Amino acid sequence: MTQHQILDGKKVSTLIQAELAEKISKRVEAGHKPPGLAVVMVGNDEASKVYVNNKIKACEKTGIRSKAHFLPRQTSAKALYELIDELNQDSKIHGILVQLPLPEHIDESEVTNRIDPNKDVDGFHARNVGHLVLRQPGLRPCTPRGVMTLLNHYQIDPKGMHCVVVGASNIVGRPLMLEMLFAGATVTCCHRFTQDLAKHVKQADLLCVAVGNPEIVDAEWIKPGAVVIDIGINRLADGRLSGDVDFHVASKKAAWISPVPGGIGPMTVATLMQNTYEASL
Numbered sequence: 314m315t316q317h318q319i320l321d322g323k324k325v326s327t328l329i330q331a332e333l334a335e336k337i338s339k340r341v342e343a344g345h346k347p348p349g350l351a352v353v354m355v356g357n358d359e360a361s362k363v364y365v366n367n368k369i370k371a372c373e374k375t376g377i378r379s380k381a382h383f384l385p386r387q388t389s390a391k392a393l394y395e396l397i398d399e400l401n402q403d404s405k406i407h408g409i410l411v412q413l414p415l416p417e418h419i420d421e422s423e424v425t426n427r428i429d430p431n432k433d434v435d436g437f438h439a440r441n442v443g444h445l446v447l448r449q450p451g452l453r454p455c456t457p458r459g460v461m462t463l464l465n466h467y468q469i470d471p472k473g474m475h476c477v478v479v480g481a482s483n484i485v486g487r488p489l490m491l492e493m494l495f496a497g498a499t500v501t502c503c504h505r506f507t508q509d510l511a512k513h514v515k516q517a518d519l520l521c522v523a524v525g526n527p528e529i530v531d532a533e534w535i536k537p538g539a540v541v542i543d544i545g546i547n548r549l550a551d552g553r554l555s556g557d558v559d560f561h562v563a564s565k566k567a568a569w570i571s572p573v574p575g576g577i578g579p580m581t582v583a584t585l586m587q588n589t590y591e592a593s594l
């Protein structure tokens with residue numbers, strides 16, 4: 314049994330937000346406009362409401378001016394594009410985020426590509442994805458960037474590690490693979506057609522799981538001494554939150570582990586604040 318240590322995303326997120334608050338207040342004192350973030354949510358998804366509220370609260374803490382747009386589920390794609398076009402033109406708005414998922418009648422990639430890439434603080438626009446792939450400066454997706462910041466805070470260097478990413482979504486798995494590759498890890502990405510998930514997970518020095526299924530990985534597979542990053546958020550029937558990895562079992566094997574809640578979720582929010590600040594410079 315290994316003694317595990319916690320990758321405390323809540324604590325690191327608080328530190329990042331305090332640093333940002335200081336930088337922003339100094340810039341405002343010097344006569345600059347505060348960064349402005351437009352938060353757009355369509356529909357009533359309960360989990361999304363929590364995430365959006367966490368983002369708005371983080372804006373209040375850091376001195377970012379936020380403007381929330383809560384639109385009904387039946388909003389047309391055309392009406393959403395018109396709002397995005399207005400926000401693209403608004404000089405007080407430096408960052409625009411449209412909370413995902415969107416209702417089925419709205420095409421997510423059309424929406425993300427409608428946002429001015431310089432205001433795309435989620436890093437989902439094709440131009441920013443291209444910058445990430447080519448390792449050029451640009452806005453980077455918040456969750457993967459937040460994972461790298463958290464590892465860096467605890468001086469965990471992925472260089473030379475075998476990193477296994479479970480999940481290949483546009484917003485987490487694929488950009489996280491690239492982040493890990495650029496950090497010098499050897500990367501394996503597992504997805505719905507992966508034949509022997511256990512075989513891959515057992516080889517991971519650094520295991521990142523981002524599927525949204527608490528049964529996807531058996532924590533007994535974890536290599537002793539591995540670093541485990543749990544990015545899944547699952548709401549259990551009793552209202553509690555759990556990650557994609559059984560924390561109790563995994564923490565007996567891992568050297569480092571990020572909890573849910575209190576791990577990557579808060580890092581996603583803090584990174585959004587960093588991206589918004591950077592987009593305002």
Ligand SMILES: Nc1nc2c(c(=O)[nH]1)N[C@@H](CN(C=O)c1ccc(C(=O)N[C@@H](CCC(=O)O)C(=O)O)cc1)CN2
Nearest residue numbers: 363364367411412413414435455574575576578579581
């Ligand atoms: N436009 C975007 N939509 C979505 C993104 C994204 O990066 N941009 N990612 C996910 C959800 N996400 C961000 O919006 C997100 C997930 C979790 C949290 C968070 O604060 N989690 C807390 C627990 C919160 C709770 O009580 O439920 C934690 O883990 O401690 C914030 C943001 C999908 N959509």
